[in-house]
Amino acid sequence: MNLTLKVWRQKNPSDKGGFKTYKVNDISEHMSFLEMMDVLNEQLAVAGEEPVHFDHDCREGICGSCSMYINGRAHGPQKLTATCQLHMRHFNDGETITIEPWRARAFPVVKDLVVDRSAFDRIIQSGGYVSVNTGGVPDANEIPVPKQIADEAFSSAECISCGACVAACKNASAMLFVSAKVSQLALLPQGKVERKSRVERMVAQMDIEGFGSCTNTGACTAECPKGISQENIARINREYYNAKFTSDNV
């Protein structure tokens, strides 16, 4: 298939940036979106032009590196799919595809389609861990965790921190990401020890980074490649009120 690509090009964080239009021909419908971008970049390299910079790593939909706003949707039109797992068969021959970086104050553009998502890392550093010494591997069933709770924690832990929730949200809110991280730990025995101070610190960091607030539109879950549920946002709200009103942190 032959495609026209409208790609955001920006030299550096201070550059104003703008769209450039490219044509790519003979794209196989079995290619992933990133492979199609590779074809474009080879074409640009041969022509002596600067290739389009974009984040990618595992290309298996689990690392959360790829981040493209394709045709007005985070990770493109396909539900529950990261850009790397999005195949070209979901596009039509002759189509014009608009490709933009994530847009948020907390995710400044580094170059072209690459954005700096270290705001997420700083939120994790503020409390997204268990600091108790857990020792060696415990015997099976030594710490009983009901199957239902384990499943819930696991579904929250599926978050790959790609930032699609922020990109899709009209307020550039990071609530789905932060709530998934808070939930996965708050649900399990090891994480419960620090649950109050964790949610207080992570929410404080989220606000410092300049993400917007949640208005419950549900856009984040709809665009999340892992389908992280709104359940998590309700839970972080509960966790936060509980921590703020009952913790010893004055």
Place this chain on the structure above:
Amino acid sequence: MSWITQTFSSTIGRKLLVAASGLFLIIFLIGHVSGNFLLFKDDGGQAFNEYTQFMTTNQLVQVVRWLTYISILTHIIVTIILTIHNKKARPVGYAEAHPSANSTWSSRNMGLLGTLIAVFLVIHLGNFWYKMKVGEVPLVTYESEGTLRDLYSVVLFSFSNLWYVILYVVMMIFLALHLAHGFRSAFQTLGWRHKKYTPIIEKVGLAFAIIVPLLFAIMPVYIYIITR
């Protein structure tokens, strides 16, 4: 006490204020719509005027009245602060975006709907509440109840104007859209989400968003028809 200011200056703490004040205003709407049902009583407005008298003199109602003022102001001020914060969170927008693919129109336009409702509130309060306050309301004497302020006649006069009726009906559509998202969203913000109750809350919320504004909209239309 810094934890209190800390809590309510966080995004989640502010959302708590919006949700709590919103839910209170939802309860207020139930009271408002049921009381106003007396407009339909065919007694020349006596029951409605007696109800008005009760609402302006009963001590408990005065407490609720102040809670309502506080809720309206909290709801407006905090949402303005949050909206400014949210706009700043995305200084550069997308060239192409299809938000309707992932969310409802009303959920994305609560600020717009809220502003329209606030404008309506100014007109609405100016028309009835303010007139009651400054005493621009005529008096009427009933044999059984004595002399009361005749708010009913003010209502009749206002809604004999077709433009007024149209304004009220259109505004109730905006209120319906605001409630369609606001009702269920308030529960989500308060963290009240449960497999058993959330589907019920969503259905009740939708029913509420349709029925209450519809009942409100019927009132000016009914008055307009009987004053013709």
